[in-house]
Amino acid sequence: MTEKLSQSRSERDYIPGLGRHFLTPLYDVAHRVFGLHSVHNEMIELAELRGGHRVLDVGCGTGNLLRATGRRHRSVELVGLDPDPKALTRAERKARRAGLTIRLDRGFAQELPYEDGSFDRVFSSLMLHHLDRASKDALLAEVRRVLRSDGQLVLADAVLDEQGHHRGHRQGGMRGRMREQLQDNVGDAVAQRIADAGFTVEPTRTVSLRIGGSIGIVSARLDGNS
Numbered sequence: 001m002t003e004k005l006s007q008s009r010s011e012r013d014y015i016p017g018l019g020r021h022f023l024t025p026l027y028d029v030a031h032r033v034f035g036l037h038s039v040h041n042e043m044i045e046l047a048e049l050r051g052g053h054r055v056l057d058v059g060c061g062t063g064n065l066l067r068a069t070g071r072r073h074r075s076v077e078l079v080g081l082d083p084d085p086k087a088l089t090r091a092e093r094k095a096r097r098a099g100l101t102i103r104l105d106r107g108f109a110q111e112l113p114y115e116d117g118s119f120d121r122v123f124s125s126l127m128l129h130h131l132d133r134a135s136k137d138a139l140l141a142e143v144r145r146v147l148r149s150d151g152q153l154v155l156a157d158a159v160l161d162e163q164g165h166h167r168g169h170r171q172g173g174m175r176g177r178m179r180e181q182l183q184d185n186v187g188d189a190v191a192q193r194i195a196d197a198g199f200t201v202e203p204t205r206t207v208s209l210r211i212g213g214s215i216g217i218v219s220a221r222l223d224g225n226s
């Protein structure tokens with residue numbers, strides 16, 4: 001695991017996968033219970049990966065999407081980034097057991113430690129609601145910067161209905177900051193935010209989780225390249 005954490009951000013500047021650090025060891029159990037593999041499968045399909053593609057997963061957590069991608073596409077280059085060292089340690093172990101080479105970096109979505117135009121695809125799964133508004137915009141600007149001109153962003157996050165409810169999701173169990181940030185996900189708001197950042201977005205695909213509500217998946221390309 002490579003340390004790419006900016007000096008200006010402390011460990012407390014991010015919300016971990018399940019909202020609290022002590023819950024991180026349970027992340028993969030939650031992944032299975034909610035049936036998140038169906039979201040990841042849909043994301044991989046939308047990305048239309050080809051051999052030699054360089055793929056970044058921002059907020060990769062314990063590496064489930066990277067592992068699923070690597071199992072299906074042996075000849076893509078995989079890079080994952082997350083600020084949570086515990087999640088990255090798990091991701092590293094899982095990649096090793098699966099016989100996959102995945103570069104894992106510790107860092108933040110708002111300051112991607114990569115060269116301009118260095119990725120063909122950027123994934124982000126269930127990470128957006130961990131960010132405040134300024135950070136969401138910073139993430140999208142960073143994704144634009146690191147994507148090649150014909151690159152594609154595939155981003156998944158919860159979809160709230162017009163009343164601000166995530167069907168079946170006990171938002172009461174979420175930490176206040178995250179619950180608040182989730183309110184930005186009503187209807188088509190995520191796709192609109194991505195379009196406002198200069199991407200051309202395709203209609204959002206929706207996946208219903210086994211337990212809980214719906215996840216919207218947005219496929220977006222840089223303007224003029226869709």
Ligand SMILES: C[S@@+](CC[C@H](N)C(=O)[O-])C[C@H]1O[C@@H](n2cnc3c(N)ncnc32)[C@H](O)[C@@H]1O
Pocket residue numbers: 014015016017018031036058059060061062063064065081082083084087107108109110124125126127130131
């Ligand atoms: C709900 S988990 C999703 C993990 C994984 N993408 C998945 O689909 O299973 C959200 C992840 O976002 C990460 N995260 C939180 N703030 C972040 C930030 N500023 N930059 C990058 N990742 C962040 C958390 O550490 C956590 O691993």
